[in-house]
Amino acid sequence: MIIKKTDAHIEIMRRAGKVVGDTLKMLEKEIRPGISTEDLDKLAEDFILSSGARPAFKGYRGFPATACISIDEEVVHGIPGRRILTEGQIVSVDLGAIVDGFYGDAAETFPVGEISVEKRKLLEVTRRSLEVGIEQVCPGNRLGMVSSAIQKVAEEAGYSVVRELTGHGIGKTMHEDPLVPNYGSPEEGPILERGFVIAIEPMVNMGTYQVVTKPDGWTIVTADGKPSAHFEHTVAVTDKGHDILTL
Numbered sequence: 591m592i593i594k595k596t597d598a599h600i601e602i603m604r605r606a607g608k609v610v611g612d613t614l615k616m617l618e619k620e621i622r623p624g625i626s627t628e629d630l631d632k633l634a635e636d637f638i639l640s641s642g643a644r645p646a647f648k649g650y651r652g653f654p655a656t657a658c659i660s661i662d663e664e665v666v667h668g669i670p671g672r673r674i675l676t677e678g679q680i681v682s683v684d685l686g687a688i689v690d691g692f693y694g695d696a697a698e699t700f701p702v703g704e705i706s707v708e709k710r711k712l713l714e715v716t717r718r719s720l721e722v723g724i725e726q727v728c729p730g731n732r733l734g735m736v737s738s739a740i741q742k743v744a745e746e747a748g749y750s751v752v753r754e755l756t757g758h759g760i761g762k763t764m765h766e767d768p769l770v771p772n773y774g775s776p777e778e779g780p781i782l783e784r785g786f787v788i789a790i791e792p793m794v795n796m797g798t799y800q801v802v803t804k805p806d807g808w809t810i811v812t813a814d815g816k817p818s819a820h821f822e823h824t825v826a827v828t829d830k831g832h833d834i835l836t837l
């Protein structure tokens with residue numbers, strides 16, 4: 591069942607979303623060779639708490655940190671630790687915050703110093719796939735129009751989209767109906783209505799779409815070891831179009 595949000599709910603979600611967006615902007619300035627992923631996680635946690643919000647991921651199904659931090663072939667759900675970032679890596683940061691009982695969720699993949707042309711293109715295409723997905727969000731469109739737009743951009747660039755993980759509805763819980771796949775037919779899925787709020791989050795792989803879970807039980811990596819990128823926004827359906835809540 592898809593839970594519709596009132597305008598008042600959406601304004602609270604915008605506050606949660608702004609904390610997430612501001613945290614990602616802060617982290618972008620800190621991401622450089624030599625910093626550890628647990629240092630980045632600490633910065634994120636302090637920033638979220640000092641903004642009057644709570645980290646949404648910490649303790650979620652036992653996840654031990656504020657941010658999911660995933661490097662290169664790690665797709666999502668990487669656990670922050672002592673690992674030090676090095677020049678040429680790409681690092682995906684996925685963050686959630688809770689304000690007055692409502693969730694915001696967003697992610698971005700950042701370059702660490704100078705990166706290869708190939709990785710830069712992967713980041714640009716994944717960001718673009720999220721943008722074209724969001725452009726399809728308006729009342730009356732099917733959710734599949736969002737999914738297929740994302741898939742088209744990624745696959746036309748020669749990449750693949752992860753199938754096993756999807757975006758999701760979001761509200762008073764982090765994961766609600768509907769699932770928001772990053773692939774599929776425009777004729778599939780529910781028709782979007784004003785008040786739906788969804789987290790759209792393409793995960794785009796340079797090689798195969800297949801992924802595996804590492805022995806830590808959390809970290810998802812590409813099956814072929816090639817890099818992956820992840821961009822996400824929380825988006826509300828408005829009366830005429832959409833409203834990105836995690837800017």
Ligand code: MG
Pocket residue numbers: 695696757758789791822
């Ligand atoms: Mg999400």
